[in-house]
Amino acid sequence: MIIKASQRGFAAQLAAHLLNTHDNEHVEIHEISGFVADNLPEAFQEAQALSQGTRCSQYLFSVSFNPPANEQVSTEIFEDAITRI
Numbered sequence: 791m792i793i794k795a796s797q798r799g800f801a802a803q804l805a806a807h808l809l810n811t812h813d814n815e816h817v818e819i820h821e822i823s824g825f826v827a828d829n830l831p832e833a834f835q836e837a838q839a840l841s842q843g844t845r846c847s848q849y850l851f852s853v854s855f856n857p858p859a860n861e862q863v864s865t866e867i868f869e870d871a872i873t874r875i
Contacts, residue, residue, distance in 0.1 A: 791863065791871065792856040797848035799841075801834035804850060820865070 798804055809830060811817050825833040834850065841849035853875055857863040 791858070791867075793871065793875070794854045794856070795875070796852050798850040798852045799838075799847045801838040801850065802831065804852065805831040805834045820868075 808814070809817060809819075819830060822828060822830065822833050825836050827833040827836055837849050841847075853872075855868055855871060857867075
């Protein structure tokens with residue numbers, strides 16, 4: 791599995807990109823935790839609001855998981871990778 795991670799800002803743009811089913815082959819929100827909000831755009835807005843009290847401009851940590859095209863990867867494998875990160 792190819793794992794790509796980066797620090798990010800621009801919460802609204804990242805949320806829109808992650809939820810874009812036209813450009814992303816597969817989109818699934820598995821869990822949102824640690825926020826008052828229960829949806830991705832609002833949770834990212836919370837993170838942005840918290841960052842405004844600091845000089846932090848890259849307040850999100852984004853991780854993409856790309857399994858090989860010929861592999862069927864279970865949810866448990868993704869969860870294990872997330873836990874390890």
